Amino acid sequence: MKTYLPPKFIVDRNPSRCIQCQVCVNQCSFDVHYYDADDDEVRSHEENCVGCHRCVIFCPTQALTIERNPLDYRENYNWRPEIIEDILRQAETGGVIITGMGDDKRQRIYWDHLVLNASQVTNPSIDPLREPMELRTYLGSKPERVEIEPDSLELKTYLAPQVELDVPVMFAAMSYGAVSLNVHESLARAATESGTLWNTGEGGLHPKLYKYGHNTIVQVASGRFGVHPQYLDVARVIEIKIGQGAKPGIGGHLPGEKVSAEVSLTRMIPQGTDALSPAPHHDIYSIEDLAQLIYALKEATNYQKPVAVKIAAVHNSAAIASGMVRAGADIIVLDGLRGSTGAAPKIIRDNVGIPIELALASVDERLRQEGIRNRASLIVSGGIRNSGDVVKAIALGADAIYIATAALIALGCTVCQQCHTGKCAWGICTQDPKLAKRVNPDIGSRRLTNLLRGWSLEIKDMLGGMGINALESLRGNRLHLRGVGLTDTELEILGVKMAGS
């Protein structure tokens, strides 16, 4: 069938600069550039271009420009080009449209409507470069009170396992299989160096990375890939994945062609078979079943590790989270509407779930109203872009933040949304060994460490400005936030006042 889909991008090759070196040909994993030996000229199949800009960055003479194909359809706000093209694609294939990364639609980004406070006169800002500024965070369940032996002042209360973070930013779940092993190694090493945690995702942990176990969260998802005693033993935290912000209520499907020998070893399934993650955990059809799995994992690890439960932020998150805490979760993870994925139905990604800011605000408030906020830590993820978002999330009530897209961008990702193709030209979301080696873990871990260092310094600057020198004094301190351009209902849910009031 002749495709009616137009090219998304135009490749503009400046002939006066191009030296026919063919770097672009070699770099492009989508077969856009090709060398015409007869004419001694490099040419393009523009229809293949995904706009990942790998060729632009690597072209030694800066001969390439990638532009959006202007596609001047008649203007129509309802029938936008993307909608027309999705219909064309489905008419030509009869399939479900799959995409990668997070929701790219214009839902309100509440972070951009929240502003932070700073000290002026009545209390001093604190200078983070010269005075102590503490970002340390402990994840894990805390009791309501501490008991002390009155005479000796000895501690009588012992806490459930606590995990220390030097910076409240962790790397969110991305499975080996979705991303390459080099990406896993980069994340693991950066987390170790930065005093934070990374998350294996649901595809197991390659034995090569066991040595980073102290900084590793291992995921137990509906497919239970690679879940075995050693996997649980090396981990610092175990995370039960119920849902994911990009595809709440949807399972996963790693196609057999991505199940290479190494992926097979890690997921513990035969090479070349499809890896299917069921939509639900088939041992969890209700909240009491969640408790059963949480305690199974605690028993399996002798109560040495906090158990986290991750859900997609949905309408009743507050009530669900309350149930999760009562079911014994030490850590609650909320993944919002803008959370990313390696592959998800686009219609789900862009239409199911709620913004993380609102979910966070309502969950934190509900747990406080019920007096159980101490009993679990709260982690949020889904579209956190910079240290400003981090600080705002903490002020709304988060204990820590997961980043994934931002981490991948640090490794080179340009958010071209082709993760599901396995052809990532940046070597991130692929199992093609030729592509995967484009991420060098030595460099990758340094890029990630740099990012966390930069964010830490900025977080300290913002805290100091608010006259705060320990992160716990900002956590849930919504008086340091104000809203701009929000309705009364939005302000009420966020628990913040309007700027100027």
Add this chain to the structure above:
Amino acid sequence: MRGIIHLNNPYGDDKAIESCSIFGMMDTTGRRFGGRDVIRAIANMHDRSNGLGGGFAVYGIYPQYASYYAFHLMYLTVEARWDVEEYLKQNFNLIWAEEVPTQKTSGIVDPPLVWRYFLEVGNLRSEGQSEDDYVANRVMEIDTKLEGAFVFSSGKDMGVFKGVGYPEDIAHFFCLDSYEGYLWTAHGRFPTNTPGWWGGAHPFNILDWTVIHNGEISSYGINRRYLEQFGYQCTFETDSEVVAYAVDLLMRRHELPIEIVARIMAPPFWDQIERMSRAEQDLCRTLRQVYGSLLLNGPFTVIIAHQGEMIGLTDRIRLRPLTVGVKNSMLYLSSEESSIRLVCPDLDKAWIPMGGEPIVGRLKISEECPGVVMPQEVEVS
């Protein structure tokens, strides 16, 4: 009184922002003394306040009624007094009631009616409820439900006197030189966002706990949200209110000693904790993990007092001042040393404690003869 927030924080700011002078003196033998020195000392720091609030707390003030809860109430109208007195009769055994003596004072404008009541908790409290809890709940009820009345002192054998004016004027108004106590604290207020109302002055009181405070706590938002989980209603929206409730929660309800409470409110840094012995590390780390939301961040000095104890504490990077003086059995705490020297020029010792290091003055009762207070050296932690 209904709508306290609107009185104390009329513009609906995050809280009432204020700065201050603070002073405390305690005879650790329990010897009672008059208010002259305290009044002179706080007046000497006149320039640290702006006339929008002054107050005093005196312990050991009502020996003849020592076993009864002493309520001090402010009334905006006579009708309010009738309502409250009716309420008190229904909920307590009323032992004695009188108007608090006052005198005309220039600089004191529009004072409310001020009465005091000595009350006994009858058999109205529910099974298992302590007298203190019962009384604290009644105070909250009067302050939030009844019109035009406000309880500003509710402990036994102690009293708070406060209002709008410079502290020396408030002292004159309440004839404070005619009272005696073994422990006095005093406060001069410099609020920035409230025109000042009588209830908003310091000390802030619940039961026999009083707090006077200097500084602005930048962790207020989370301190308050944390306390709300335990049923505290922050009707004043001031820093001293959250400090008082935090002290009540930690010391009275969670039964933690002041040494521990100091490490919650002004904890050591993580780096310092790492250099401690193993046991101390565990203790300090656990306190920060569990009570991180009660860390008081930003500049503060507080003087916390209750029966038999006076505590001075500054924030952990000492952004607000505190000087300590000792003369024989007398312990002095002050924003400025000059005020101590004014009333006691020949101190045995004067020093400036490290940030976050509590200074505790404590009475001890002799074991052979309960009730008699023995001379005891000031305990310096």
Add this chain to the structure above:
Amino acid sequence: MAANRRQDSQFKVDATGLHYRRLNQLLRQAVADGAERIELQNVYGQRYIGTDLDREVEIEIQGTPGNDLGSFMNGPRITVYGNAQDGCGNTMNDGQIIIHGHAGDILGFSARGGKIFVRGDVGYRAGIHMKEYQDKKPVLVIGGTAQDFLGEYMAGGMLILLGLNLREGEYHRASFIGTGMHGGVIYLRGSVDQFQLGREVGVAEIDEVDCSNLDRLVGEFASYFSYNAAEILKGRFIKLLPLWLRPYGNLYVY
């Protein structure tokens, strides 16, 4: 009330009950009237003493002067027979302040000239952001020990901490010494652990120039408080220097 002139150029003021504005007015007047030596008695907390006096004059204080003693001062020599409070020598330009007791917080804050000598201990952030320019070099000599953030942001001048009241084997208690320091020098007598020092300072042994600085300034210190300078100088001194003039040069990206 006016200042009493005792004999030529000698004045005496009883500060009892005087507000600082009145007291400082009397001082200005006395200096205008040619005072060489002024004695203040019964000082209890009056602020800003010595501020706005811009020539050499001897001021002796009995009592406890208030905050901002000698702030912005330019020339007088103030001697306090007692303790000083916070902000002493704030942004001072020239002159001397000699304190026979202890001093409070931010002693010598942003001083750009003159000398301050304290016999006892000092509070938080002593010498914070002292700075030097051309021939102006502030000096701060502390006989006792200091609290945290000694010499924070220090940009110039000399800060000497003698630790004379430390017991055998006792360390200075201050942490964050010289944090953010990017100029000047701190001489430290008595022991400190590495963790007590700010990240921006390095430790060095003292050399001949340092010895001559110490001889001169410890000598001056000893002469005010009747110490034996030679005894003090027998102690071991170390020198703290900023590691970089621009400690944050690689912090920012563009």
